[in-house]
Structure formats: C-alpha cells, structure tokens
Amino acid sequence: MPFALTPSYEDNPRLQSLIDNLRNYLNGELAEYETKLGLTQESHYTREMLEPVWRRCRELGFYGIHLPTELGGQNLTYTELAALKEEVGASPRVLSMSVLGDMGGPLRAGSIFQYATEYQLEKYLLPVLRGEKACCFSLTENDAGSDVRGMLTTATPDGVGWRLNGHKVFSSAGPFADFSVLIAKMASDSEDDGPDSYSAFLIDLDSPGCTVADGDVPMSGQHIEADIILDDCYVGPEQLLGSLGEGLRIGLGRVTVNRLLHCPTALGGARRALELSLEYSKTRQVQGAPLAMLQSIQHKLADMATDYYAARSMTYDALAALDAGRRPRIEAFMCKLFVAEKAFAIADHAVQIHGKSGVVRGSEIESLFQRLRMFRILTGSSEIQKNGIARQLLTS
Numbered sequence: 001m002p003f004a005l006t007p008s009y010e011d012n013p014r015l016q017s018l019i020d021n022l023r024n025y026l027n028g029e030l031a032e033y034e035t036k037l038g039l040t041q042e043s044h045y046t047r048e049m050l051e052p053v054w055r056r057c058r059e060l061g062f063y064g065i066h067l068p069t070e071l072g073g074q075n076l077t078y079t080e081l082a083a084l085k086e087e088v089g090a091s092p093r094v095l096s097m098s099v100l101g102d103m104g105g106p107l108r109a110g111s112i113f114q115y116a117t118e119y120q121l122e123k124y125l126l127p128v129l130r131g132e133k134a135c136c137f138s139l140t141e142n143d144a145g146s147d148v149r150g151m152l153t154t155a156t157p158d159g160v161g162w163r164l165n166g167h168k169v170f171s172s173a174g175p176f177a178d179f180s181v182l183i184a185k186m187a188s189d190s191e192d193d194g195p196d197s198y199s200a201f202l203i204d205l206d207s208p209g210c211t212v213a214d215g216d217v218p219m220s221g222q223h224i225e226a227d228i229i230l231d232d233c234y235v236g237p238e239q240l241l242g243s244l245g246e247g248l249r250i251g252l253g254r255v256t257v258n259r260l261l262h263c264p265t266a267l268g269g270a271r272r273a274l275e276l277s278l279e280y281s282k283t284r285q286v287q288g289a290p291l292a293m294l295q296s297i298q299h300k301l302a303d304m305a306t307d308y309y310a311a312r313s314m315t316y317d318a319l320a321a322l323d324a325g326r327r328p329r330i331e332a333f334m335c336k337l338f339v340a341e342k343a344f345a346i347a348d349h350a351v352q353i354h355g356k357s358g359v360v361r362g363s364e365i366e367s368l369f370q371r372l373r374m375f376r377i378l379t380g381s382s383e384i385q386k387n388g389i390a391r392q393l394l395t396s
C-alpha cells in the first residue's frame, strides 16, 4: 500500500468512482449547505437541518452503501467501506458523519439488521435506511462504561413484555433519534437464577416513561449526546431484538469488525492534520523563511507521515483479512490501539506546528485535536485494547 495524502484506488474503478463522487459531495454541495445554514461543530442540530442531508445521501447512494443490494446498498467489501470512511474522517464538514450514516443512520444501526424480525425491519430499520428515522445506541451508564456488566438499567417482566428502569448516558445521535437500541439487564427474582443476563430492546424515544435529556457536551463541543431516562417504560415482545439474554452479544456486536471499522475515521482525521501541517509549514514565515526550513519541523512532519503510513497499512491489512473470510481478532485490538494512539500523536504535532493558530477555538486543527483525543476512549479505550491483546497472547 503506497503512502499518499490523497489516496487513489485506480486498481478498483468502482471504488475510485465512489471516492470521487464522495469528495465532490463533501467539498461541493455539503459545504454549500453548511455555509447556507451557518453550521459549526458546536451548533445544535435539528431534524430539519439533518433530514435533507440523510435523504440526499440516500439519493446519491452513500447512505447504507455498505449493505447488500436487496437493502438498497452496494454490497461493499470492508476495505471499500473503510476507504469511504477515511474520506469522511478527513473532511472538515461538520455533518460529514451523517453522509454514510455513522451519526444516527445505517452505519450506527450496524450489524443489528441481522437480528431484526420482519416487523422490526419495517418499523425501525428500513425507515433509517430511507433517511426517515434515526437511531442511537445506548449501552453506557454513569457507572458502567468499560465495565458494561456494571449497568443498573433493568428490564422486569410485565405480562408479555417488560418494564424498563434506568439511566443511560452518552447516546450519540440521541438528541435527534427516533429510537434507541438499548441494552438492559434482566431482573432476576433470586441469586439462584444463574449468571446475569442482558437483552437488547428497540425503544421508541417518545414512549411513555422514556425521557431524552441533553447529554454532556464532549470536548469537541458537539451537541450530539443524550441521556435516555427510563421510568417504568413498557416494551412489548415485538421490541425485543434477538433473543432474551443476547443483549451483550448484540450490543458489543461483531466487535472485531466494529473495532476495525472505527479506525479509518481516525486515519482520515490524522491524514488531514498532516496535510494542514504541510501547507502551514510551507507558508508560515519565521526569520524570513518558511517554517518548513527548520529541521525540528521537518522531523515532526516525517514522524507524522510515518505513523500515518504504519497505522493505515496495518488497518487495511486486517480489513483485507476480514474480506478474505478470516477473523483478525488480535490484529483488530492492535489496530484500534495503534491508530488511536498515533492519530492523537499526529494531531498533537499538528497543533505544535501551528503554534497559536492551532489552539484557536473553532479552528480546524483544534477540532481535529479534540476529535482524535476522544478516539483513545471511544469504542473501547486504549487500555481495554491492551487487555485484549495480552489476553490473546497469553491464551493462544
């Protein structure tokens, strides 16, 4: 895999054409739309702002593009999907995460399509694909993050259904979602009932007993997190996703796949930070010469490019293994760890190279730095990846 700041895919004409269309949309129509609405990373997004983007991305074929053709997708390989995600990650557009459906759309729904009944497909998932509904995913609680089994949200049997009580936090896309894929612990009558069991439910966020409150604002300044508060919220059997007790399997999902598919987004951000740093160091003058003439700056650029190349190579190598039908488990932990740590190191160098303009609130470099910092915690922190690598090493 060659090193390139603008990767090309000439050996795969279908992918190259998709990438060209995606770049054109991000830099053209979507850029104009954001300017017209005056959107910034810190805007409060409404459905009226987002729905036209979801529907347009569906029309253009981006929304749900990874899905099989019978669901209106283009049956992409993991490698092809990753290449598109990398472009989205490299884009300065504040709505870029809506284009392939990471934020409330088909990519957020992820692998749950395979568990859905006909009713659930019709009521919940197909409308998400059409850009008519949005979903969020609710696993985390204040005292249950990495340790998901520490959750307190409980589902207690009531007739043919269940009553849910609990408080979920950090449900991304929650402020504008219609429903949540929510994981709850099944109430048991006694300690003799066996080990804890968890189930996944599709919760309509306007149900009686369900409140969506503004969540904490992360360091990126985005207003995209919600708390989901359940107070005796009734769910019927048609809202149970998969079988009883399958909740953590569904919630943590095809972890190897999900872990790997989060990497290209961070790689895209890292690539953009390197690109901006190169431009800046060539134009910024110090002592009558471009910054790029300083060896200390050149060495930073060299480290950034090398880290990006290494992180990208290992990610695409593991994705190729997935496409070949293998299950690169230890490699997926390694990729998430390495990509997160190196993308953040690249962002940190980028801020340093930009000096004061790199720390200005709202600048693109500052926003990349915040996003890439969070990636070391999101979707499994770096420490959790190290636990996974060590476990695999010690048990194989």
Ligand SMILES: Cc1cc2nc3c(=O)[nH]c(=O)nc-3n(C[C@H](O)[C@H](O)[C@H](O)COP(=O)(O)OP(=O)(O)OC[C@H]3O[C@@H](n4cnc5c(N)ncnc54)[C@H](O)[C@@H]3O)c2cc1C
Residues within 6 Å of the ligand: 137, 138, 139, 140, 142, 144, 145, 146, 147, 169, 170, 171, 172, 173, 218, 374, 377, 378, 379, 380, 381, 382, 383, 384, 387
């Ligand atoms: C912007 C953002 C968006 C998010 N979106 C969602 C979402 O849509 N849905 C959702 O359900 N959740 C979401 N989360 C929650 C995210 O998954 C959790 O933040 C993450 O799992 C870590 O949990 P925690 O923050 O509670 O940290 P903790 O689990 O409390 O960990 C704190 C520190 O201890 C370390 N640590 C914890 N356990 C171990 C261990 N066993 N071994 C070694 N080190 C350990 C961690 O690595 C970390 O450094 C989001 C979080 C953020 C910040």
